[in-house]
Amino acid sequence: MSSYPTPENNVTLRTGITIFPSQAKAMDQVISELAERSPAAFILVTDVSGHLVTSKGDSDKRHLLALAALVAGDLAASQEIARMTGEYKSCQLVLREGEKVNTFIAEAGLFLVVFVLVARDVPLGWARILIQEAAHQIAEIISTPSDDVSSLKIGLDDENLQDLIGEAFDTLLKE
């Protein structure tokens, strides 16, 4: 198993990740397996800046976007609390016990965060092992260079980019 970057003094926090199709597919496979084995009612993967990466399970799209931002913020706060109290370790896991469901928020390496919702009757220890295992696999996937990099282009090389940005921005505004 290859190693992935670990936080050093909580300094390296800026994200700059690229997810290639093969990585997206591998990640989806991991969360599908997690959903089946745990079993989990809902799983969401976001980056540490709060950008939604993928999800599995029923949820309104608008809620997903907000949830991704809140999950990232929650983990960031937990990491900072741990750091300030001298209890920081990598692979942080936050558990919230509810009446009907439990939620887990797990670090998946430096760049990603996994949010998992499981029924209350799923043993906590079992869920924790599976979630940490999945988080580790996701961290591995995102840190493994993809073999299809050369065939992909970002598409921002147009010399009229400033105009294109202006036009794209104008689509936002109400008529």
Next chain:
Amino acid sequence: MHINFQLRELNLKIVYYGPALSGKTTNLEKIYERVNPAQRSELVSLKTQEDRTLFFDFLQLELGKIGGLTPKIHLYTVPGQAYYEASRRLVLRGADGVVFVADSSPSRVDDNQESWRNMRIHLWSFGINPDKLPTVVQFNKQDLPDALKTPTLKYLLGVNGLPIVEAIATKGQGILETLRVITRGVIMQVQKEMA
């Protein structure tokens, strides 16, 4: 920044930073009102009982395609009150661009300067050189009777050379212009970095 080639998405994070009550949340509220509902998320606000920002406000905007990619702009505000320093730093995590919302009142000059200094310190703590991060400075509350003028504010804050937008956020003036300028700056920066 996060690029998802599978979905052809370019995800970017812009943080509205500035002293308490300078109008950061108002910026997002006015953007929310003026943007096509099909292209924005809900506005999420984590507030105190006194209606002040506790952790952050969040709004996502989806621009039209550029070069086959859909830029998704994530807007965040920081809590402005002095004792939320640790939270402010966390919200800056992963920022691709910053809007500094300054209060144009003469009585808030020190607060603006301190907030500006702290923002730069926090960015450095993440290994980000603030001089290389796309930044727009908004001089808000230009409708105050004693509002300082732009040249004075620029001098006091030491922000010569940065894009400046004058605004009256409560009336929605200058809000979209600020967003347009920072969006352009951030995407141009992505182009530069990916070249």
